[in-house]
Amino acid sequence: MQPLVYIIVLNWNDHIATLRCLESLKTITYSNYKIVVIDNGSINGSVQKLCSINDIELICNDQNKGFAGGNNIGIKKAIEQGAGYVWLLNNDATAEANCLEKLVNAAEQDSTIGLISPVIYDDQDISK
Numbered sequence: 001m002q003p004l005v006y007i008i009v010l011n012w013n014d015h016i017a018t019l020r021c022l023e024s025l026k027t028i029t030y031s032n033y034k035i036v037v038i039d040n041g042s043i044n045g046s047v048q049k050l051c052s053i054n055d056i057e058l059i060c061n062d063q064n065k066g067f068a069g070g071n072n073i074g075i076k077k078a079i080e081q082g083a084g085y086v087w088l089l090n091n092d093a094t095a096e097a098n099c100l101e102k103l104v105n106a107a108e109q110d111s112t113i114g115l116i117s118p119v120i121y122d123d124q125d126i127s128k
Contacts (some may be wrong), residue, residue: 002032003084004106005100008074009037011092012064015046017092022053024094028102033087036077039069093120 007025011018018037024036036084039047041064050058059073071088078086085104089095099118107113 002030003104004075004079005029005030005033005077005085005087005104007033007035007087007089007100009035009089010040010067010070010072010074010080011037011042011046011050011091012040013042013044013046014068014079014091015042015044016051018046018050019053021091021093021095022056025089027028027097028095029098030104034083035099035100036074038070038074039065040064043108 007017009021010107016022022035027099037053037056037058038052039050039058039060045057047060050056057077059077061070061073064070074088075086085107087103088119098101103116104120107116
C-alpha cells in the first residue's frame with residue numbers, strides 16, 4: 001500500500017495561481033494523497049473561489065500567519081491524519097504528473113532521507 005501523502009498548498013490573495021497549481025495536481029499518477037489548501041487570511045475573494053473546488057480541504061485562517069505559520073497548520077493536520085509524508089507545494093508551482101510518485105519512491109528506498117524535493121524549473125526556462 002502506498003503511504004498517505006498530504007499536499008499542503010498555502011494561498012494568500014492569489015487564487016488564480018492556486019487554482020492553476022490545483023489543476024496540475026489532477027494529473028499526478030500517485031493515488032494516495034489528500035490536498036489541503038491553507039488560506040492565510042486573504043481579503044480579495046480567494047476563499048470564495050477556492051470553496052468551489054472539489055477534492056480539497058480548505059482551512060481558512062482569519063489572519064496571515066506567514067509562510068511557516070500557515071504551513072504548520074497543514075502539517076499538524078497531516079500528522080493528526082496519519083500522513084506518511086507531507087509535500088509543501090508553493091501555490092505558484094505546477095507539478096509534473098509523475099513528480100509525487102518519484103518523490104515517494106525515492107524516500108521509500110532510503111530510510112535515512114529526512115527531506116526530499118523535486119527539481120524546480122522556472123516555467124520560462126521550460127518553454128525554450
